[in-house]
Amino acid sequence: MIPLYVLGLLQRYGPQHGYQLKKTISEELEDFTQIKLPTIYYHLEKMSAQGLIAGSSEKAGARPEKTIYAITQSGKVAFIDALREQLSTRYRPVFPSDALFYFSEHLEAEEILQSLQEQYAFLQQSLKTIEQHKRQTLAFIPEEAKPMVNIIFAHHEYHFRAELEWVAYSLKQMKGEQES
Amino acid sequence: MIPLYVLGLLQRYGPQHGYQLKKTISEELEDFTQIKLPTIYYHLEKMSAQGLIAGSSEKAGARPEKTIYAITQSGKVAFIDALREQLSTRYRPVFPSDALFYFSEHLEAEEILQSLQEQYAFLQQSLKTIEQHKRQTLAFIPEEAKPMVNIIFAHHEYHFRAELEWVAYSLKQMKGEQES
DNA sequence: AGTATAATAGTCAGTGCTGACTAAAAGAAG
DNA sequence: CTTCTTTTAGTCAGCACTGACTATTATACT
Numbered sequence: 339m340i341p342l343y344v345l346g347l348l349q350r351y352g353p354q355h356g357y358q359l360k361k362t363i364s365e366e367l368e369d370f371t372q373i374k375l376p377t378i379y380y381h382l383e384k385m386s387a388q389g390l391i392a393g394s395s396e397k398a399g400a401r402p403e404k405t406i407y408a409i410t411q412s413g414k415v416a417f418i419d420a421l422r423e424q425l426s427t428r429y430r431p432v433f434p435s436d437a438l439f440y441f442s443e444h445l446e447a448e449e450i451l452q453s454l455q456e457q458y459a460f461l462q463q464s465l466k467t468i469e470q471h472k473r474q475t476l477a478f479i480p481e482e483a484k485p486m487v488n489i490i491f492a493h494h495e496y497h498f499r500a501e502l503e504w505v506a507y508s509l510k511q512m513k514g515e516q517e518s
Numbered sequence: 519m520i521p522l523y524v525l526g527l528l529q530r531y532g533p534q535h536g537y538q539l540k541k542t543i544s545e546e547l548e549d550f551t552q553i554k555l556p557t558i559y560y561h562l563e564k565m566s567a568q569g570l571i572a573g574s575s576e577k578a579g580a581r582p583e584k585t586i587y588a589i590t591q592s593g594k595v596a597f598i599d600a601l602r603e604q605l606s607t608r609y610r611p612v613f614p615s616d617a618l619f620y621f622s623e624h625l626e627a628e629e630i631l632q633s634l635q636e637q638y639a640f641l642q643q644s645l646k647t648i649e650q651h652k653r654q655t656l657a658f659i660p661e662e663a664k665p666m667v668n669i670i671f672a673h674h675e676y677h678f679r680a681e682l683e684w685v686a687y688s689l690k691q692m693k694g695e696q697e698s
Numbered sequence: 699a700g701t702a703t704a705a706t707a708g709t710c711a712g713t714g715c716t717g718a719c720t721a722a723a724a725g726a727a728g
Numbered sequence: 729c730t731t732c733t734t735t736t737a738g739t740c741a742g743c744a745c746t747g748a749c750t751a752t753t754a755t756a757c758t
Contacts, residue, residue: 339614346617372612374747375707377745384744404706421625429678429681433550433673434604435673436547437523438522441530441597489619493616496684504677507676556738561714
């Protein structure tokens with residue numbers, strides 16, 4: 339998934355170095371992915387060795403040289419292949435919190451209930467933030483990109499809402515259990 | 519999350535070796551986590567070095583020795599700590615398919631639409647499977663465990679339904695876009 | 699002009715995970 | 729009773745990722 343972003347951004351915005359890629363990802367994709375800078379360098383080097391991108395050391399003035407990477411022809415092919423592979427991967431979520439409920443007899447019900455309530459507040463806040471980011475993003479991007487950006491934001495909204503509803507459901511279940 | 523499962527199962531079902539743990543996880547938790555056998559051995563060794571579990575080589579008859587691990591006192595403490603830490607971790611999903619839509623101009627709309635339709639069918643099938651597994655599981659476990667198992671299955675149901683609705687939404691959006 | 703702070707551009711060692719492999723024991727099939 | 733398959737039990741090399749660190753340049757502040 340990270341190689342996809344790197345190849346795609348290199349193709350969309352032209353040759354760049356790692357720090358610039360990280361900045362673009364942080365600004366445009368912060369709600370959807372949290373790629374770390376060393377991870378970008380790792381993939382740049384790997385893809386460079388594979389010939390998917392080509393690095394050139396630029397020495398501008400008295401500055402230390404920095405490596406600027408450009409996507410190659412075989413990189414463009416690999417990019418399309420990777421996109422196409424994404425098409426066939428299926429949804430398979432893993433929720434670490436399941437382990438918590440699976441072993442919940444080791445904690446006080448009261449403690450779990452309280453953390454669920456905090457979780458609920460957090461999710462409500464997150465939903466507001468996402469909606470706000472959506473509005474901001476849609477205001478700044480070109481018209482033709484809007485439908486797809488809308489779909490990506492919707493993806494997160496649907497799942498945050500689902501998580502919110504599940505937390506509400508769990509709270510209801512556990513409270514009912516406690517009383518009986 | 520994996521150490522949590524290992525420590526919890528060692529405590530619930532008593533001393534075991536790696537293969538047995540893997541079997542239990544496959545049988546009881548296959549819908550919620552897909553832990554691989556080498557990963558279990560990795561954590562067994564690590565936790566053994568940390569003193570959270572204690573291994574003893576058992577040589578029964580002419581069989582090759584196998585290492586049986588038991589949770590220690592400090593392991594029980596670490597288990598509760600890990601459970602409590604789970605309480606404070608927040609929901610933060612990452613969807614690899616977002617990258618696909620972010621760069622969707624590189625693929626034909628027709629190709630994406632078709633894969634979304636396959637995705638839709640897959641999700642419907644998955645939901646049915648989860649509901650069936652839920653019924654089977656609830657029929658076999660002790661009464662007092664039912665509320666929690668129910669909550670875990672509900673978690674997955676809520677999110678599979680959200681994913682299903684999002685795919686439907688995307689299909690609608692993309693078809694509308696195509697016509698205009 | 700000197701110095702603190704932020705931005706820029708990385709490196710590297712260590713962690714977590716797993717595919718591919720090995721190998722003994724039990725059970726099934728002829 | 730011998731061969732084949734399955735189950736049991738594990739090892740190991742290698743990949744993806746990132747926290748912590750380094751080092752230079754630009755900017756702001758005094």
